[in-house]
Amino acid sequence: MYPKAYIDYLVYFHGDRDYFECHEVLEEYWKQTDNDIVWVGFIQIAVGLYHHRRGNFKGAQKMIANAIAILEAQKDTVEKLGINQKTLLTTLQTQLNAIIANEPYISINLPIQDESLLTTCKNACNEKDLTWEKNSDLTNNFLINKHTLRDRTEVIKERANQLAKRKKKNRGSF
Numbered sequence: 001m002y003p004k005a006y007i008d009y010l011v012y013f014h015g016d017r018d019y020f021e022c023h024e025v026l027e028e029y030w031k032q033t034d035n036d037i038v039w040v041g042f043i044q045i046a047v048g049l050y051h052h053r054r055g056n057f058k059g060a061q062k063m064i065a066n067a068i069a070i071l072e073a074q075k076d077t078v079e080k081l082g083i084n085q086k087t088l089l090t091t092l093q094t095q096l097n098a099i100i101a102n103e104p105y106i107s108i109n110l111p112i113q114d115e116s117l118l119t120t121c122k123n124a125c126n127e128k129d130l131t132w133e134k135n136s137d138l139t140n141n142f143l144i145n146k147h148t149l150r151d152r153t154e155v156i157k158e159r160a161n162q163l164a165k166r167k168k169k170n171r172g173s174f
Contacts, residue, residue, distance in 0.1 A: 002081070005029030009022045015130030015132060017049075017137070017143065038071070038074045041074060047059075064092055064095055064099060088111055091110075091111065105136070107133075109133050
């Protein structure tokens with residue numbers, strides 16, 4: 001009923017608080033599908049929390065405020081995704097207020113109201129040996145700084161391939 005990427009997002013979000021991976025899986029899905037703006041709202045929640053956890057209050061504030069604006073206008077879609085939209089917006093506003101006040105990051109949970117979605121996500125967490133709704137491990141440097149510490153070999157290789165293709169195409173068009 002729900003896209004696999006969305007379930008993966010929820011598992012990363014609530015299982016190991018890997019907001020970087022939340023962003024990655026949902027952005028890829030968003031780009032490959034209908035480009036529905038609701039996905040951008042969820043991506044921005046993850047990015048905002050990633051920034052907040054790293055102490056980037058300005059980036060966190062911008063992302064969470066954007067997410068609120070998007071998800072406020074997407075009530076029906078948010079509800080169809082098994083999330084209580086009103087509770088979500090309240091949770092995000094509380095988080096935004098904490099960010100504005102320069103308060104330290106604390107983990108939040110998305111208010112999943114569809115019991116079958118919740119069960120699916122909890123089972124996926126169990127399969128990965130993750131604890132559902134466990135707080136972020138603030139001592140895990142890789143989790144907190146993943147964007148700078150991950151292996152980018154494949155990304156760099158793909159960019160080089162795409163650049164070579166464009167150059168080849170441009171040479172052929174003269």
